[in-house]
């Protein structure tokens with residue numbers, strides 16, 4: 001039974017949804033000064049400089065992309081967390097991944113940053129009505145305009161988790177799969193963007209959702225029956241992405257974390273070596289997991 005009314009409207013502020021940023025707009029954009037200046041004939045544009053960093057504070061950045069709870073599947077006893085500048089405080093941090101986030105970063109063929117936008121999942125009363133972060137990207141008309149100016153460039157999509165593939169929800173759906181597949185949405189989009197603008201799509205995946213769960217680790221038989229089909233669907237979606245000539249799918253690297261921190265986080269501090277090292281261990285697990293999916297069917 002649903003606890004909240006399902007509707008076509010955003011209910012993210014209702015308490016049922018979980019927001020990282022308030023107000024909770026689902027598309028927040030940044031245009032880069034160089035790109036804006038080029039379009040206005042070299043004028044002195046201030047756009048970009050006036051916009052708050054897209055990923056916000058250290059704590060918001062952690063909730064959005066960096067954070068991972070302890071995980072037996074990855075062999076992690078402790079949370080991976082950057083909420084506190086001090087590495088020793090991480091285990092005590094009241095922090096968690098709250099909302100699925102996609103950060104799209106567009107570069108032109110000269111590697112110049114042209115456009116970036118942050119998209120977040122929108123809760124609408126039940127999981128089958130959720131508007132996923134990837135859906136907002138596909139609907140973003142400003143990104144479309146930026147793509148037209150970035151011929152032969154690259155669009156990088158940093159995701160909290162891999163795109164879903166009939167793998168969402170918390171109920172056993174009585175023999176039918178969850179309708180939603182962002183894997184299909186992203187593959188269609190990548191094909192169109194490449195044909196239309198010559199721009200290629202690269203996905204950087206910060207963590208894995210459900211695909212790495214093992215049947216033996218479920219607490220009850222009921223959980224196993226509910227989640228095991230979702231795990232297999234999630235694995236299938238990952239294989240589609242990993243094998244597709246339309247997209248590249250990779251785990252994160254230390255370089256990616258440093259880039260996101262420098263460019264999109266509101267902080268004068270730098271990322272500590274300990275935080276980066278802890279995160280790199282998780283990224284290696286994600287990389288190895290992707291490789292294992294390709295090795296077996």
Ligand SMILES: [Zn+2]
Pocket residue numbers: 062063066067068080081082083093095096
């Ligand atoms: Zn955290």
Ligand SMILES: [Zn+2]
Pocket residue numbers: 010011012013017024026121122123
């Ligand atoms: Zn919403």
Ligand SMILES: [Zn+2]
Pocket residue numbers: 132133134163164165180181182183
């Ligand atoms: Zn999705």
